[in-house]
Amino acid sequence: MKLIRAADAILARAETILLITFLGAMVVMAFLQVVLRNVFGTGLLWGDTLVRHMLLWAGFLGGALAAFEERHISIDALTKYLSPRIKHIAALLTNLFAAVVCYALARAAWTFLRDEMSAGGEFILALPGWVAVVIIPIGYALLMIHFVLKVLEHASGVVVPRPKEGA
Numbered sequence: 001m002k003l004i005r006a007a008d009a010i011l012a013r014a015e016t017i018l019l020i021t022f023l024g025a026m027v028v029m030a031f032l033q034v035v036l037r038n039v040f041g042t043g044l045l046w047g048d049t050l051v052r053h054m055l056l057w058a059g060f061l062g063g064a065l066a067a068f069e070e071r072h073i074s075i076d077a078l079t080k081y082l083s084p085r086i087k088h089i090a091a092l093l094t095n096l097f098a099a100v101v102c103y104a105l106a107r108a109a110w111t112f113l114r115d116e117m118s119a120g121g122e123f124i125l126a127l128p129g130w131v132a133v134v135i136i137p138i139g140y141a142l143l144m145i146h147f148v149l150k151v152l153e154h155a156s157g158v159v160v161p162r163p164k165e166g167a
Contacts, residue, residue, distance in 0.1 A: 001156050008149045015142065019061040021141025043117045046124035053123075053132045057099050067146035072098075091139040092154035099147035106140035 029044075029051050036043045066072045074094070079087050113130055121129035 001153065004149055008146065009067060011142070012065060015061050015064050015068070017145075019058055019065065022054045022058045022061065026051050026058065034059055035038055056133075057109065057135045060135050060142070064139065064142035064146060066103075067098075067143050067150075070150070072100045079099040088154060088157075092151060095147045099144050100149060102144035102147060106144055107136050109137035109140055124167065 007039075029047055033043050033047045063072070077092055082090065113134060113136065116130040116133055117128070119129065123132045125128045
């Protein structure tokens with residue numbers, strides 16, 4: 001169980017570093033665009049496109065971190081009234097279902113990515129077009145991995161809740 005938690009924490013740390021990098025780059029790029037437009041009357045033709053695609057990357061990385069921290073959207077109106085054992089089973093089934101859905105979405109996104117690769121278009125700065133959307137299958141795979149690790153935690157019967165911020 002410690003190995004699963006360690007792997008999950010390492011993955012989340014890498015996701016956090018990437019997310020911070022993307023958010024920082026987005027802020028710098030947006031600020032640069034504003035300065036270039038308002039002060040110099042110009043801008044980077046590819047700047048807005050890059051920021052939009054970095055937002056996609058940030059969204060998927062943020063979703064993966066939310067799954068790691070068990071902060072993804074959930075409806076807990078009924079689970080408040082369940083016994084701890086039933087809550088445990090419900091969490092296992094919910095995470096299993098989420099993992100299966102993410103697997104299906106990752107497969108579909110992989111097909112989309114292969115189609116983009118075969119189309120051969122360009123993104124920006126002579127980068128191939130598929131570079132911009134490679135996060136879609138990767139993002140769903142990351143979500144799936146976090147949900148599978150949660151399933152393994154619940155299946156082992158040893159679930160230690162992660163501390164919430166401010167607690």
